[in-house]
Amino acid sequence: MKAKGGPVLPGDKLAVSEEFLPGKHTYEESGLIRSLAVGSVQKDGDKMEISVEPAMVRESIKVDDWVTGQVENAQANSANVKLYYVNGKPTYKDFSGMLNLRGLSGGGRGARRTTPVKSGDIVRCRVFSLLNGIIHLTIEEPDMGVVAALCSNCGTPLLKGNSTRVKCDECGNVEERKLAADFGTAPIQP
Ligand SMILES: [Zn+2]
Structure with a gap:
């Protein structure tokens, strides 16, 4: 007997360990079985x-x-x-990726970049992993x-900048960003 459940995200609770054994793309933690992936739940009643x-x-x-896409929610990492x-x-599919900012947000050698991207920015990214059904992106x-x-x-x-800073022509505000080499050219090359 196999049953299919709804969509889950990594970390979602799927069952308690007394009821089921952890199968593929799951892990067990403190008596709970949780999802490692974005996907749908499969319950195998024979194997429990x-x-x-x-x-x-x-x-x-x-x-x-x-x-190329738009930053929706930027956090530290x-x-x-x-x-x-x-x-x-x-693409007209509903794709979302997770941009890795670790190493860009400071702590490394050289210029400290505290804000590599902000919500609303248009960013071009490289796909470096599809682990656990998540599109992992980098801008290094x-x-x-x-x-x-x-x-x-x-x-x-914003129109002009170097690789880490950009200045507003209108108000003179200077912002930190990890800019693509062709930042400021129009039209944008997606
Ligand atoms: Zn401004």
């Missing part, structure tokens, strides 16, 4: 095993692809990016990073 079938929406995105372009072509390469951003002081589009 619960597992997660990773979502298959990733088939058109591969490791080493580049993607990661940001959610809603993806609009894959390898320069528009020179061509990757913010390609368009608005001044967070006055809302004017």
Whole structure:
């Protein structure tokens, strides 16, 4: 007997360990079985095993692809990016990626970048992993990073910058960003 459940996210509680054995893409912690992946729950009643079938929406995105999208929620070590372009072509699927900012947010050698990206920025990213059904993104390469951003002081589009800073022509506000090498060129190359 196999039953299929609803969609789950990494960390979601699936069952208590007394009821089920942890199957694929799950882990056990303090008596609970949790999901390691984005996907749907599979319950095998014969083996008393619960597992997660990773979502298959990733088939058109591969490791080493580049993607362009908008930052939705930026935190210290990661940001959610809603993806609009894959390898320069528009995508109409509901793709979101997780941009890894570790190592860009300071702590390393050289210039300390406290704000590599901000919510609302348009960023070009490299896909470096699809582990656990999540599109993992990086902007460490020179061509990757913010390609368009608005001044967070006055809302004017920012036009000029070097690799770590950008200055607003309108109000003179200087902001930190990890800019793509072609930042400021128009139209934007997705
Ligand atoms: Zn401004």
